[in-house]
Amino acid sequence: MSVLIVGSTALDSIKTPQAENPRLLGGSASHAGVAASFFAPVKLVGIVGDDFPARYLRLYERHGIDLAGLQQAAGPTFHWSGEYEVNMNNRRTLATELGVFANFQPALPPAYRQTPFVLLANIAPALQLHVLDQMRRPKFVVADTMDLWLNLAMADLLKLLRRIDALVLNDSEARQLTQQDNVLVAARQIHALGPRYVIVKKGEHGSILSGPAGLFVAPAFPLLKVVDPTGAGDSFVGGLIGYLAGRQGALEPNLRRGMIYGSVVASFCCEGFGLTRTTKTTRAAIEHRVRQLEKVARF
Amino acid sequence: MSVLIVGSTALDSIKTPQAENPRLLGGSASHAGVAASFFAPVKLVGIVGDDFPARYLRLYERHGIDLAGLQQAAGPTFHWSGEYEVNMNNRRTLATELGVFANFQPALPPAYRQTPFVLLANIAPALQLHVLDQMRRPKFVVADTMDLWLNLAMADLLKLLRRIDALVLNDSEARQLTQQDNVLVAARQIHALGPRYVIVKKGEHGSILSGPAGLFVAPAFPLLKVVDPTGAGDSFVGGLIGYLAGRQGALEPNLRRGMIYGSVVASFCCEGFGLTRTTKTTRAAIEHRVRQLEKVARF
Numbered sequence: 001m002s003v004l005i006v007g008s009t010a011l012d013s014i015k016t017p018q019a020e021n022p023r024l025l026g027g028s029a030s031h032a033g034v035a036a037s038f039f040a041p042v043k044l045v046g047i048v049g050d051d052f053p054a055r056y057l058r059l060y061e062r063h064g065i066d067l068a069g070l071q072q073a074a075g076p077t078f079h080w081s082g083e084y085e086v087n088m089n090n091r092r093t094l095a096t097e098l099g100v101f102a103n104f105q106p107a108l109p110p111a112y113r114q115t116p117f118v119l120l121a122n123i124a125p126a127l128q129l130h131v132l133d134q135m136r137r138p139k140f141v142v143a144d145t146m147d148l149w150l151n152l153a154m155a156d157l158l159k160l161l162r163r164i165d166a167l168v169l170n171d172s173e174a175r176q177l178t179q180q181d182n183v184l185v186a187a188r189q190i191h192a193l194g195p196r197y198v199i200v201k202k203g204e205h206g207s208i209l210s211g212p213a214g215l216f217v218a219p220a221f222p223l224l225k226v227v228d229p230t231g232a233g234d235s236f237v238g239g240l241i242g243y244l245a246g247r248q249g250a251l252e253p254n255l256r257r258g259m260i261y262g263s264v265v266a267s268f269c270c271e272g273f274g275l276t277r278t279t280k281t282t283r284a285a286i287e288h289r290v291r292q293l294e295k296v297a298r299f
Numbered sequence: 300m301s302v303l304i305v306g307s308t309a310l311d312s313i314k315t316p317q318a319e320n321p322r323l324l325g326g327s328a329s330h331a332g333v334a335a336s337f338f339a340p341v342k343l344v345g346i347v348g349d350d351f352p353a354r355y356l357r358l359y360e361r362h363g364i365d366l367a368g369l370q371q372a373a374g375p376t377f378h379w380s381g382e383y384e385v386n387m388n389n390r391r392t393l394a395t396e397l398g399v400f401a402n403f404q405p406a407l408p409p410a411y412r413q414t415p416f417v418l419l420a421n422i423a424p425a426l427q428l429h430v431l432d433q434m435r436r437p438k439f440v441v442a443d444t445m446d447l448w449l450n451l452a453m454a455d456l457l458k459l460l461r462r463i464d465a466l467v468l469n470d471s472e473a474r475q476l477t478q479q480d481n482v483l484v485a486a487r488q489i490h491a492l493g494p495r496y497v498i499v500k501k502g503e504h505g506s507i508l509s510g511p512a513g514l515f516v517a518p519a520f521p522l523l524k525v526v527d528p529t530g531a532g533d534s535f536v537g538g539l540i541g542y543l544a545g546r547q548g549a550l551e552p553n554l555r556r557g558m559i560y561g562s563v564v565a566s567f568c569c570e571g572f573g574l575t576r577t578t579k580t581t582r583a584a585i586e587h588r589v590r591q592l593e594k595v596a597r598f
Binding site: 253 | 504515517519556558
């Protein structure tokens with residue numbers, strides 16, 4: 001079955017002490033869309049400006065991503081630039097230029113409205129709600145969010161939580177949302193706000209699923225070298241929903257394995273700037289790492 | 300087979316906003332010894348003063364711990380006191396009184412020298428070396444350490460590393476020892492210093508084993524409430540070596556399961572002050588949590 005993914009489509013300029021990486025393809029929908037495309041057909045909803053490079057449209061197309069929902073507007077594409085420090089551990093934002101994204105109103109082509117799996121990748125909760133308003137009884141809806149919306153748009157976020165099946169967020173965001181230090185207690189409180197499933201991302205420490213059948217603790221794929229973690233969280237959730245859409249059978253075991261597949265796609269994402277490494281991987285390479293992760297976690 | 304455990308035996312006074320917990324049984328050898336006792340016979344090597352409560356000797360005895368190697372000297376027992384802040388997240392040391400521990404020289408009774416499994420729990424590396432000098436060809440030697448010895452006794456620690464099978468340390472200590480941010484890279488560098496097995500403890504995020512057969516990523520037992528993490532690391536390594544000593548067969552799978560059993564004993568430790576919760580648990584309760592952890596980690 002197919003996946004509808006709505007989120008940001010951006011150009012990311014990432015400086016390091018060694019190199020400049022100007023105007024790489026980025027944004028939550030780009031990372032999640034490419035990640036999901038290894039497992040299921042993807043319909044992308046987003047907006048780009050008239051400066052958006054044609055090679056990135058071809059990149060989406062090579063991944064079989066349906067672009068009927070990708071709006072192109074007059075003006076510049078959302079542009080983010082940042083710089084890594086010498087040890088590559090800290091990244092600071094140099095500039096955020098919203099461009100055409102400032103007036104983005106996701107409008108779904110009629111053919112998109114019955115897509116069974118929906119990923120509301122990280123954008124303003126009001127836009128995520130606007131997408132849900134246009135959908136007809138989706139089978140499973142996952143929403144990602146970030147600290148920015150906890151600070152700026154809590155009322156919208158609380159409305160959203162009542163309408164989704166699964167919320168994905170970082171451990172620090174789970175703590176911020178609930179004022180609870182223990183992430184398991186935080187997950188319980190988030191269930192009370194709506195979602196049956198809560199997935200807490202912990203970066204290199206893996207992720208935790210809390211749901212009706214209890215907890216699942218998923219390992220991260222161990223990496224000796226992280227080049228750039230930008231988009232890893234989006235890749236994780238994109239791989240997760242793509243895997244779910246590509247599988248039949250009971251939801252819970254598929255969700256667990258989906259988190260493993262998401263971790264593996266995220267590991268490829270971390271090994272290159274922007275999408276440069278993710279786009280070079282294959283389903284076979286993903287399956288190979290999943291088998292490695294099975295060995296690493298077996299006891 | 301039996302386990303020899305050498306380390307500190309102490310009295311810990313732990314204040315909280317709600318209660319005082321004066322002179323609880325503590326120290327690395329106490330936590331590790333009780334943890335190991337659920338799986339194999341334990342021989343304890345340590346020192347206590349003439350103020351050491353008889354009820355704690357009986358506690359050791361109830362756990363079947365052989366006390367022929369526990370020295371009793373004139374003077375006060377090692378005493379540590381600390382205080383938790385209101386939110387129970389930060390603990391600060393109020394006083395550290397070494398007492399008879401200041402002049403501790405571990406002397407092994409002849410019957411101890413051929414013990415097959417040895418845990419050098421957290422004490423000065425010079426003392427850990429002194430114990431090894433007295434052993435006759437042990438089967439498997441694990442050493443634990445802490446940041447204090449990285450700062451004060453690096454030369455001794457490096458000598459020790461060449462003589463042990465496995466080193467156990469925290470992620471922050473692995474980074475400090477190697478000056479490497481990535482714990483997997485740090486583990487590789489520690490192998491080059493001697494130990495075939497390196498086990499990195501990551502608290503609530505579990506632990507990682509690096510060895511000749513590759514990596515093992517072990518989950519922590521998920522807890523909704525942590526009362527006092529003091530001694531959790533000692534309980535982990537005690538449970539690990541106790542489990543190893545109680546098993547036959549190939550080392551590597553036993554090490555992996557030993558880390559799971561260690562995590563479970565550490566989870567009990569965290570649920571009470573000092574050893575109060577650990578000493579109330581049973582092998583059956585441990586096995587129950589191991590089965591829960593198997594379910595939580597399955598995909």
